[in-house]
Amino acid sequence: MNEILSIQGLSKSYKSVKAIRKLNLQILEGQAYGILGPNGSGKTTTLSIVTGIIRQDEGSFSWFGEPPEAGQRRFIGSLIETPHFYPYLNLEKNLRIICDIKGMDYRDIHRVLQTAKLFERRKSKFSTLSLGMKQRLGIAAALLGDPRVLVLDEPTNGLDPEGIAEVREVVLEQVKQGKTLILASHILSEVEKICNHVAILKKGELLANGPVKELLAEDEIIELSCNNNESLRKKLENSGLVKEIETENGVLVLTLNEKITPSEINAFAFDQKLVIHHLLSRKRSLESQFLELVKEE
Amino acid sequence: MIRRLLHIEQIKLLNYNPFRITLGIYFLAFALGLLIYPAIDKEIPVISLSDLFRFPDVWLFLTWITEPYNILLAMVIIMITTKEFSNHTFKTQLIFGLSRTELLLQKLMLIVVLALFATLLLGATSLTLGLIYSYKITFKIAMDNTYILLRYFLSSFTYMSMGLLVALLIKNTAMSLLTFLALRTFVDPVLFLILRKYEVKWYLPMRTTTQLTPVPNVIEIFEKKMNSPDSINESALEFVPEGLPDWLNILMVLLYTSLAIWASYRLMQRRRFV
Incomplete structure (x- = not known):
């Protein structure tokens, strides 16, 4: 199996707080990889580093077996923490910006808006959306262009039970299609339902990793x-x-x-x-x- | 690639109300040049302001008049850049595949486009006024002094680069706007006064920028006109001779602009976009 993401000895501190310490992870193609841990365990920090938002203090990572580079992220659909878009632009125009960044045409926008059940709101300004809808737009943006890798950080955050079920369905569908999924969550059952591999983090350290059926079954x-x-x-x-x-x-x-x-x-x-x-x-x-x-x- | 980056900026800007309003004010200010100045003319006897709107003096005069409008453009850059911080959209663009260098490039290209736009608008306005008020028009007379448009472009570009640096440094919209305006209208002039005895006063960043499009010697044109009412074919306007030699002044501006862009680049590479 091809290597999708490899993390070696990654460390990051915020002033005196060590967010992650010497983290090693390897994620292979087709895996649904859960990163499980309580709040403050370093999940978001890890994903922020591999998606280029912040820089690590030490260690390295590689995408698709190559050193990190901005262009790689065009093949990755990411949702890190709460999604941020231009509040004064409508949903369609916001997604057009993402399409332009990824260098693809606008044909895919309607499909992802339908998947996220936001098609009727496509002409609404982003600022008028509810929290749950914003989260769904974030997932829609991540699905744009049918990327081979999805990086989702707490994708069901702020959603009602129905929304949680819908998002899970969408994500599971992607996993079934053979996409690689990297999912950070603090909810054990979520990881159990969606993922086949899991890494457990605590205070920035890797406690355990392996197949879900072995670790959490x-x-x-x-x-x-x-x-x-x-x-x-x-x-x-x-x-x-x-x-x-x-x-x-x-x-x-x-x-x-x-x-x-x-x-x-x-x-x-x-x-x-x-x-x-x-x-x-x-x-x-x-x-x-x-x-x-x-x-x- | 460059077209894509510009297209992204276009979507952001054209739908952004503060930008539309500022652009409206900017157009209005130019329209004032076309309508109001000639109207004032009727109120003043003996001296005719329309003498200033003749080729080739109109280029120098309007450039000097419209130079402060660049502050508006710099304010646009500050608003759109600081909004990217408060909306966390720099982060979004990074996640979806832009590099930090591209984030800066995006803004720099926007600056070039706006500076071109401002220069063309000034050119068109000057040309219109010149055609209306000149008695005798030959190509040579009309095109004399058009080199000032290049200086205007540089001035516009410099203003906006400094605005960008302030925005990246401070991140907050209101604070950035205040800082920039204070630098332009207060800090630089006060320093100029304090340093009035020293040559170094001409090296202040904002001063060198305003010196790009210096005050034309308006008095001189009226004197000349009174002495020989027919000598309107050659450029009567000259710059009030003060400050650095021209080449040194332009060099200093280029130096400050490069410094501003370099500092912006460093900031963009280091900022945490969370």
Whole structure:
């Protein structure tokens, strides 16, 4: 898979506050990548740096495997924090400016306004829109020109429940079409519903990253090893206790079936006369980390 | 690329009410030149103001009269630039793919277009008045002194570049406008007075800019006219001889303009557009 965005050792401070510290991330083509973290964890700072709004203190990043350059952003549809447009211009003229910046013709404007359910308001001034409508216009602008990458920072901010559902649908549709999505959010369920990969940030540091199903899934994942891993693997595969078994660095990684606890696995192994000497619940630790994150909000 | 940047500015400007109003005032000011000055003429006996509207003196006279109108253009630049800060639209343009250099280029090109526009308007007005009031028109007489239009263009460009620098430095619309107006109408003249004994007074930025289109020696033309009423074919107006030598003055203006653009560039590269 092609690399879309790669971040190496990125750091940024605002006066004495360290917004992000030595952040590393790699996002591949077709991934729906969630950046999850409470307010002030550095999500917006990270996205602001990669979209060229602010400069990093240290570290580097690359888009499409190349050093950052303004022209690349024409292939990226971004919405960072609240969208800002010219208040005295109507929606169509505002989007024309974006089209001119991206170097494309105006044909796409009606389509994105329809997608954002703002077509009827296309002749209204931006300043007359409600907060939710402004947010939807921001998403419409990000969709202009059908970019291969979408960078959305809290896209459902300020929307009513219906609006949230609509935006999710629009974003999911983009993911289905194979677009790469980078989504920052402080809402666990949002990331779970839309993304397949996730990075968890806290106070500017990367706590964990990986596939959503591994990090945030309901399934319990444990790693274990015993005196005869291969034999245990075969026996477990037919036991009906586990969904999946993989071998990573000489330890077995099990995805447990619902309502199966690690102690049942231990008992099972003991019955098979295999002695487990390493047993670790992966999900537990991440879950507790995440609870910690949520608690601070 | 350049057309695209200009088109973006066009959408922003033509729909922006303060710009329309300022432009309206600007046109009105030129119309006043066409209508009011000749009207005043009837009120003053002996001296005829219409002597000032004859080729080739009309170029110098109108250039001097309309030089302060450039302040209006600089105010437009200040408004449109500071609005980009308060509306956070510099940020939007960055996100969607303009570079910081292009953001500056956009404004500089707008300045060139407005300066051209102002110069053409001055040229057209002078030409019209000249054609109306001259007794005898030959191509040579009519085109004499038109070099002043180049100076006017430079003056207009300089005013707006300084406006741009003030806007990028201060970011707030009202404060920027106040600062610029204070510099032009108060700080520079007061410094000039304080430094009146020293040669350095001629090097003040605003002073060198106004010296581009200096005060014509109006008295002289009337004297000349009284002495020999027929000598209207050659340029009677001359600049009041003061200040720096011409070449040095132009050089100083170019230096100040370059400095303003360089500083604007540095500011644009460093500003946080959040």
